[in-house]
Amino acid sequence: MTQIALIVGSLSKQSINRAVAEHIAAQAPAGVAVEEVQIGDLPLYTQDLDAESVPAYDRVRAQLKAADAVLIVSPEHNRAMPAAVKNIIDIASRPFGQSVWAGKKAAVVTASPGGYGGINSGLQIRQSLQPLGADVLIAPEVFLSRANAALENGKVADERTAQFLNQFAATFYAWAAQ
Numbered sequence: 001m002t003q004i005a006l007i008v009g010s011l012s013k014q015s016i017n018r019a020v021a022e023h024i025a026a027q028a029p030a031g032v033a034v035e036e037v038q039i040g041d042l043p044l045y046t047q048d049l050d051a052e053s054v055p056a057y058d059r060v061r062a063q064l065k066a067a068d069a070v071l072i073v074s075p076e077h078n079r080a081m082p083a084a085v086k087n088i089i090d091i092a093s094r095p096f097g098q099s100v101w102a103g104k105k106a107a108v109v110t111a112s113p114g115g116y117g118g119i120n121s122g123l124q125i126r127q128s129l130q131p132l133g134a135d136v137l138i139a140p141e142v143f144l145s146r147a148n149a150a151l152e153n154g155k156v157a158d159e160r161t162a163q164f165l166n167q168f169a170a171t172f173y174a175w176a177a178q
């Protein structure tokens with residue numbers, strides 16, 4: 001069984017990115033399990049806690065460690081990745097020498113109601129993961145613009161968008177399973 005750890009970078013209940021993430025998760029083929037890593041309850045990272053057992057940190061580090069690949073689906077906040085995404089990247093990168101990111105397959109998707117699809121956030125997430133040694137999926141890139149227009153009742157309804165996401169999902173799951 002191929003294990004995918006899913007990080008949704010939005011904490012919003014009405015999240016566009018959660019709808020996109022759920023669509024991609026629903027494309028998982030037989031033999032691939034997608035499990036969300038909850039990030040909303042994580043205390044802000046400080047290295048002062050490295051010597052202690054913080055249950056919420058232990059939980060997400062173990063989940064990410066066990067995963068064959070990580071999928072991050074995130075909005076852009078003020079031309080950058082959301083603080084909650086940076087927090088989980090930092091938490092999982094420490095204690096020093098115990099980073100879960102080294103060699104970890106990771107893919108990044110962003111979605112925004114705006115015209116640029118959250119590209120700054122997506123590129124920044126990739127930039128942060130690469131020096132940690134993560135094996136970041138280069139292509140296909142997904143920076144989904146006008147994403148709200150593709151949704152109906154909290155689901156991806158636009159056929160063209162669905163096809164585009166399905167192509168990404170097929171590539172991602174095949175790569176994760178290798």
Ligand SMILES: Cc1cc2nc3c(=O)[nH]c(=O)nc-3n(C[C@H](O)[C@H](O)[C@H](O)COP(=O)(O)O)c2cc1C
Pocket residue numbers: 010011012014015016017018074075076077078079080111112113114115116117118
């Ligand atoms: C604090 C804040 C900053 C934002 N900055 C950006 C931005 O830089 N670029 C962008 O495309 N959208 C920006 N937005 C709009 C978000 O794309 C929009 O709120 C979107 O719904 C967020 O995704 P979500 O629904 O998955 O939470 C911002 C939203 C918030 C709340």
